[in-house]
Amino acid sequence: MPARQIAPAYVLRVGLTKFVKPRGKVDYTELGYEAGIKAMLDAHITYDDVNQGIACYCYGDSTCGQRVFYQFGMTGIPIYNTNNNCATASTGLVMARNAVGYGAADCVFVVGFEKMNPGSLERFWKDRADPIGRSVAMSEQIRPLTKAPPNKRTTKGPTENIRHGAKPRDFAEIARINHEHSQRNPYSQFRDVYTLEEILKSPVIESPLTKLQCCPTSDGGAAAVVVSQAFLDARPELKSQAILIAGQSMGTDPITTFNGTAANLVGAGITRTITKAALAEAGIPSMQDIKVCELHDCFSAAEMVFIDALGISEPGKAHEYIRQGHNTYGGRTVSGIMAGGIITTANPGFVARELANQLQDSGARFLLLAEASLETALQAAKLIDYNRGSMFIFDDAPLQGHGRSERKGIEGNTADCVRQTVAILYPSGTTGVPKGVEITHYGLVANCCQLDYLFNLTPRLLFFATVAPYRRLPVYIMKQYSLPAMLNNIQRFRITELTLPTTILSWDERETSTTQAVGEPVPNCQVKLMDEDGINEVPAGQRGELWAPCPNVMKGYWRNPEATRDTMTADGWLKTGDIAFRDENGKYSIVDRKKELIKVKGNQVAPAELEALLLGHPDIQDAAVVGVKVGEDERPLAYVVRKAGSNIMAEDIFSFMSERTAKIKRLCAVVFTTGIPKNPSGKILRRQLRERAAKESADVASHFNFDQMAKL
Structure with missing residues (x-):
C-alpha cells in the first residue's frame, strides 16, 4: 500500500547544551530545560504555541519527558516518551514531522536529553532477553573478539573495510580529523587535538581501534521546533529561519542483516535502504549531490562503514575517500554557500566592538580573517565569549580570481533557492547598531547576470593587468584617493593609462555631459521616484524618494521584521531613502537623503x-x-x-x-x-x-x- 502524501514540515530552530562527563552535577531536567529554552528563544515562540511534545532519551524512567516538559509549562498537551537506542533523536524528529505533515499538529517540540552511566555501555535489564543478542552471537562467529570493546555490535565494521584495503592508519586518520573538528565545536566534551601517531599508540580496544578512536559517554541535551506551513503562514516574519525537511526515512533490519556480513550487522544494509528512500523523497539523484553530511560516528570504524553504506564514496573505497581528505573542511562533502551556508562580510577596518556586534547579531559560526586582523578578532571574541577555535587565518597562497571554470555546475532547486539567504551584509543603520541586510541566492545570481551583460557589451579587452609587466612598463598605485594628488601624479609620472572606480554610466556622443548624474538603472532593474508620503509617483524633473524592486534587492533585514516592513513595500519595492530627480535623458541624480546617514x-x-x-x-x-x-x-x-x-x-x-x-x-x-x-x-x-x-x-x-x- 503506497504511503500517503505528507505535507511540508519545517525545523524552525534548535537548541543545544554543552556535552559533559557522566556523573556530573547537572541533572537531566536541567539539560532538557536548557536545550528547550534555547530552541524556543531562537525560534521566537512560546510554550503556548506548542501542540505536542516528544521527549527523547535512553537512560531514565518512563515519564522523564513529562518531568522536563512541565518546566516549560503545564498546558495539557500530549507528551510522548521515546527510546530507540542510537536512533532515538532521529525517531523523535520523524514523529514530529509525521504529526505536522499528517495534520495532527502545527507545532511540535522535540527535546532530547541523556544522563548516562560512566564507562562502557551495558544492558540494564539483565533478567530478560538481550534485544541485540542475536547480532552479538553472529558477530562472534564472523570475527571472534580479542578484547572486549565498549560496544560489540559497532566494532565489527572494520572487517570488510580491511578486506577492501583499509589500513589501521586510515581508521586513525578519521579519529585525527574528528579530534581536530572538536576544537571548533564549543559544545564538545573534549577538545584536544592529537597527532596520527598519538592515536595509533593509544591503548588498543579492539584491533584496529584504539582508545582515541572511540567516543566517551557524555551527558547533554538538544531540542528542535518542528512546524507546519500553516504555522509559518500565520507568522510570516519566521519564514526566513525555517528549514524544510525535504526527505526523511527510518527502517529496521531486513533479513539480509544476518547474511554473514559484518558491515550489515552494524547497520550498513539498513543505511543503504533508508538513504535511498530519503534521497528519493527529496528529489536528490544521489549522495554525490550532498555537500554536507553529519554521521553518527561513535567509533572511527563506524564512520568508515557508513561513508561506504551511504554512497558518499564508491563501493569499497571509503578508505581512499579518507586518504584524499574529503571528510573535512575543504573536502568534497563539506562546503560553504553551496551547502546552504550564509556568508557575512566585515570591514577589516572595524575595531573589536564593531566586529563583536556583527558576530553576535549574525550568529556566525566561523570567522575567516587575514593575519593583520587577528588582534582585533581576538579582542572581539573576548568581548562576546566567541569560540576562538572557530577562527581561521587565510594563508598566503595566490588567489586564482579570474577566468571561467570548466567544471559543470549543479542545477539547484529553483523554488527552494529563490528566497534562501546566501549573505548578510552590514551597512551602517540609522538607529544605532548596524542591521544585517539579507541577500538571496536569486539576488546574487541576478547581480552576476547584470555584470555579465555589462562586461560582454564589447569584444575588446577590458583589463590590461598583464600588459605593463610584459612590456616592462612601470605601474604607479595610489594607496589613497585625492584629486589634487591624482592630477599631480598624472603630470609628474606622465601617466598614459588610468584605472578609476565609476558608477554605471552609459555614453552617447549625441548627449551633453551629465557628470553629476549617477546614471540609469542597470539591466533588469526598475526604479521610480515617489512623493514624500509614498503614494504618488513624481514626474521627471521633480524630486522624490528613489524606490527600486530589482531582482537583486535585499530580502529584508536579518531577524528584524519591523525594520523590513518600514523599508520595503508588500509588493517588493525598496525605499532607498535617497532623494533624487530624473532628467529628460532618463539619467538620475541624487540630491539629498531622506534618511540620516552620513x-x-x-x-x-x-x-x-x-x-x-x-x-x-x-x-x-x-x-x-x-x-x-x-x-x-x-x-x-x-x-x-x-x-x-x-x-x-x-x-x-x-x-x-x-x-x-x-x-x-x-x-x-x-x-x-x-x-x-x-x-x-x-x-x-x-x-x-x-x-x-x-x-x-x-x-x-x-x-x-x-x-x-x-x-x-
Whole structure:
C-alpha cells in the first residue's frame, strides 16, 4: 500500500547544551530545560504555541519527558516518551514531522536529553532477553573478539573495510580529523587535538581501534521546533529561519542483516535502504549531490562503514575517500554557500566592538580573517565569549580570481533557492547598531547576470593587468584617493593609462555631459521616484524618494521584521531613502537623503551609533552627530553638551572615539553647545543642526581636526 502524501514540515530552530562527563552535577531536567529554552528563544515562540511534545532519551524512567516538559509549562498537551537506542533523536524528529505533515499538529517540540552511566555501555535489564543478542552471537562467529570493546555490535565494521584495503592508519586518520573538528565545536566534551601517531599508540580496544578512536559517554541535551506551513503562514516574519525537511526515512533490519556480513550487522544494509528512500523523497539523484553530511560516528570504524553504506564514496573505497581528505573542511562533502551556508562580510577596518556586534547579531559560526586582523578578532571574541577555535587565518597562497571554470555546475532547486539567504551584509543603520541586510541566492545570481551583460557589451579587452609587466612598463598605485594628488601624479609620472572606480554610466556622443548624474538603472532593474508620503509617483524633473524592486534587492533585514516592513513595500519595492530627480535623458541624480546617514568616502556612517558612544563618556551630558561637507565629501561632526563641572576638551573626545570606531567613522570636529534641539518625543532635530553648521561654516571649520581627517 503506497504511503500517503505528507505535507511540508519545517525545523524552525534548535537548541543545544554543552556535552559533559557522566556523573556530573547537572541533572537531566536541567539539560532538557536548557536545550528547550534555547530552541524556543531562537525560534521566537512560546510554550503556548506548542501542540505536542516528544521527549527523547535512553537512560531514565518512563515519564522523564513529562518531568522536563512541565518546566516549560503545564498546558495539557500530549507528551510522548521515546527510546530507540542510537536512533532515538532521529525517531523523535520523524514523529514530529509525521504529526505536522499528517495534520495532527502545527507545532511540535522535540527535546532530547541523556544522563548516562560512566564507562562502557551495558544492558540494564539483565533478567530478560538481550534485544541485540542475536547480532552479538553472529558477530562472534564472523570475527571472534580479542578484547572486549565498549560496544560489540559497532566494532565489527572494520572487517570488510580491511578486506577492501583499509589500513589501521586510515581508521586513525578519521579519529585525527574528528579530534581536530572538536576544537571548533564549543559544545564538545573534549577538545584536544592529537597527532596520527598519538592515536595509533593509544591503548588498543579492539584491533584496529584504539582508545582515541572511540567516543566517551557524555551527558547533554538538544531540542528542535518542528512546524507546519500553516504555522509559518500565520507568522510570516519566521519564514526566513525555517528549514524544510525535504526527505526523511527510518527502517529496521531486513533479513539480509544476518547474511554473514559484518558491515550489515552494524547497520550498513539498513543505511543503504533508508538513504535511498530519503534521497528519493527529496528529489536528490544521489549522495554525490550532498555537500554536507553529519554521521553518527561513535567509533572511527563506524564512520568508515557508513561513508561506504551511504554512497558518499564508491563501493569499497571509503578508505581512499579518507586518504584524499574529503571528510573535512575543504573536502568534497563539506562546503560553504553551496551547502546552504550564509556568508557575512566585515570591514577589516572595524575595531573589536564593531566586529563583536556583527558576530553576535549574525550568529556566525566561523570567522575567516587575514593575519593583520587577528588582534582585533581576538579582542572581539573576548568581548562576546566567541569560540576562538572557530577562527581561521587565510594563508598566503595566490588567489586564482579570474577566468571561467570548466567544471559543470549543479542545477539547484529553483523554488527552494529563490528566497534562501546566501549573505548578510552590514551597512551602517540609522538607529544605532548596524542591521544585517539579507541577500538571496536569486539576488546574487541576478547581480552576476547584470555584470555579465555589462562586461560582454564589447569584444575588446577590458583589463590590461598583464600588459605593463610584459612590456616592462612601470605601474604607479595610489594607496589613497585625492584629486589634487591624482592630477599631480598624472603630470609628474606622465601617466598614459588610468584605472578609476565609476558608477554605471552609459555614453552617447549625441548627449551633453551629465557628470553629476549617477546614471540609469542597470539591466533588469526598475526604479521610480515617489512623493514624500509614498503614494504618488513624481514626474521627471521633480524630486522624490528613489524606490527600486530589482531582482537583486535585499530580502529584508536579518531577524528584524519591523525594520523590513518600514523599508520595503508588500509588493517588493525598496525605499532607498535617497532623494533624487530624473532628467529628460532618463539619467538620475541624487540630491539629498531622506534618511540620516552620513556618506564618508562611499561608506555609510550612522549618527546614532556615534551618539551612543559619545553618551557613554562620563563627561558628556548630551550629543548629536550630523554630516558636514568637507570638500566634495562628508564627515561626521559632533555637537556636545558637557556635564556640569566638566572641562573635557575636543582632543579628549577625538582620542575617546578613535579607540572605539573605524577610521571612516571618526569625527572631523567637535562643537560644544548648551543644548541639543529635539522635538517633544525626544528625537534630535538634525535638519536644524545641519542648517546651523552650514550658517556657521567658518566657525565649524575652525574646529576641524585635520590630523583625524588626514588619516582617512
